[in-house]
Amino acid sequence: MKEGNGNLLALLFPFIILFVFFYLFIILPQQRREKKHREMIKNLKKGDYVFTSSGIYGTVSKIDEKTVILKLSENVFVKFDKSAIQEVLKKEE
Structure with missing residues (x-):
């Protein structure tokens, strides 16, 4: 055995x-x-400068439960799923 x-x-x-x-x-x-x-x-906050998984840079304008609205330039806002945020480049001061 x-x-x-x-x-x-x-x-x-x-x-x-x-x-x-x-x-x-x-x-x-x-x-x-x-x-x-x-x-x-x-830990995302309004005013953070972020990079998305689709290659877009923007400033966080509004945060909801599952989405975030980024300001890309003057009067240009885009809505993303929070999971699309790849990196926070600059925190709001």
């Missing part, structure tokens, strides 16, 4: 190593990025 258990462990060992590798180098960093992005969205 000891031989059978050893063979089973030898068969499972590469899969265990592969799972640990995927968790440490793929899943965990992705979870950290998502958490950081959620915090950034949560």
Whole structure:
């Protein structure tokens, strides 16, 4: 019986190593990025200068529960989903 258990462990060992590798180098960093992005969205304020995932720069004009309105230039406003905000470049002072 000891031989059978050893063979089973030898068969499972590469899969265990592969799972640990995927968790440490793929899943965990992705979870950290998502958490950081959620915090950034949560801390958005009117007047912040932001960059969207579609490549548009603008100033936050209004924030709703799920959307944000960006001012791109004088009298030009665009509505985005909050998740489209990629980065806050300059916080309101």
